[in-house]
Amino acid sequence: xxxxxxxxxxxxxxxxxxxxxxxxxxxxxxxxxxxxxxxxxxxxxxxxxxxxxxxxxxxxxxxxxxxxxxxxxxxxxxxxxxxxxxxxxxxxxxxxxxxxxxxxxxxxxxxx
Amino acid sequence: xxxxxxxxxxxxxxxxxxxxxxxxxxxxxxxxxxxxxxxxxxxxxxxxxxxxxxxxxxxxxxxxxxxxxxxxxxxxxxxxxxxxxxxxxxxxxxxxxxxxxxxxxxxxxxxxxxxxxx
Numbered sequence: 435x436x437x438x439x440x441x442x443x444x445x446x447x448x449x450x451x452x453x454x455x456x457x458x459x460x461x462x463x464x465x466x467x468x469x470x471x472x473x474x475x476x477x478x479x480x481x482x483x484x485x486x487x488x489x490x491x492x493x494x495x496x497x498x499x500x501x502x503x504x505x506x507x508x509x510x511x512x513x514x515x516x517x518x519x520x521x522x523x524x525x526x527x528x529x530x531x532x533x534x535x536x537x538x539x540x541x542x543x544x545x546x
Numbered sequence: 547x548x549x550x551x552x553x554x555x556x557x558x559x560x561x562x563x564x565x566x567x568x569x570x571x572x573x574x575x576x577x578x579x580x581x582x583x584x585x586x587x588x589x590x591x592x593x594x595x596x597x598x599x600x601x602x603x604x605x606x607x608x609x610x611x612x613x614x615x616x617x618x619x620x621x622x623x624x625x626x627x628x629x630x631x632x633x634x635x636x637x638x639x640x641x642x643x644x645x646x647x648x649x650x651x652x653x654x655x656x657x658x659x660x661x662x663x664x
Contacts (some may be wrong), residue, residue, distance in 0.1 A: 435608070465648065473650045475591075482641055482657060483583075485590060488650035495652075526591055530649025533605035535593035537582070 436460050436529050440538035448546045454512040455541045457527035462507045463490075471531035474503055474512045477540075478523040486525075487512065519545055548572040548653045550642050555658030558632055562662075566627040568642030568655055571593060576600070576620040579645035580628050584638035585657075596645065609635075632662045652662070 437460040447453045470490035475483040485494040487503035490510055497502045500515040514521060522545055527538040554566040563657050568580070592624040595606045595616040605617050615628040625642055643651035 467648075469648075471648060473576075475651070477591075482654040483651070484654070485650055485652045488647050488652075494650075524590075528591075528593070528651075530647075533596065534607045535596075535649065537591045537593065540590040 435534055436532065436536050438527055438529055438536050438538040439488075440525075440527060440541050443541055444541060445541055445543045446546045447514075449517050449519060453517050453521075453543060454472045455525055455527075455543075456513045457505075457510045457512070459508045459510075459529055463510075463529050463531045464507055470506055470510070471529055472503075472505070472510050473506060473528045473545060474501075475526045475528060476521075476523050477526065478520075481523075483526065505539050508522060517543070517545070547645065550638065550644065550653055550655035552642055552655045552658035555640065555660045557661045557663060559664055560633055560662055562632055563628070563630045564632070564660060566629065566642075566658055566660070568625045568627075568638055570623045570625070570644070573644070575623040579649070580616075580618060580625040581643045581645050581649075581651055582616060582625075583641045583643060583651070583654075584636075585641070586635075586638040589638075594640070595627065627658065632660070634662050636660060637662045 472486040472490045477483040492504045524540040549571045581596040597616045613631045618625040639657040641657045644653045
């Protein structure tokens with residue numbers, strides 16, 4: 435099974451400052467069709483998770499362009515160019531290359 | 547608009563069973579893989595199971611294989627999760643989600659709580 439590891443687990447950020455979250459997988463997530471099967475989700479307090487980024491770097495519909503995803507193979511990064519108050523919550527990466535699907539432990543972003 | 551509404555959760559004793567339902571609307575349900583994901587209180591997300599668009603292919607997490615069964619009725623736009631032999635470790639909010647792009651979960655329901663307690 436693929437193990438997903440996120441860091442940091444806690445991320446205090448000043449509004450307007452950038453933020454970065456790392457996600458590493460225990461094996462390559464490069465799909466045979468050429469994309470990386472790595473998603474990023476945000477779970478805001480009291481809400482269901484929402485898809486932010488799919489295929490490692492593609493923003494989902496309606497996601498602000500301050501969110502970006504990068505990486506390939508086993509190392510991936512989610513970046514927020516300028517954090518806003520509404521970005522608080524827990525961020526998860528998930529691999530969709532094979533089953534069982536697996537999530538990272540989550541990174542809790544809070545506002546300083 | 548896409549809507550997913552889970553139901554069927556509740557408080558049950560260890561060893562008992564429940565059937566969770568997820569009613570879908572606003573999209574061509576019979577064209578999409580559907581997944582179940584759970585979240586224990588104060589914990590992270592755990593993927594549970596999936597069913598292909600026609601129900602012909604199902605997959606499970608190791609922790610639930612043999613106890614949980616995912617199925618769907620495309621005539622009712624509903625996906626189900628039969629959960630048997632429940633243990634306290636199964637206590638969680640259970641979400642259904644639509645899968646696109648090879649497994650990305652683009653829409654999620656609000657979740658239904660399963661609490662296993664004696």
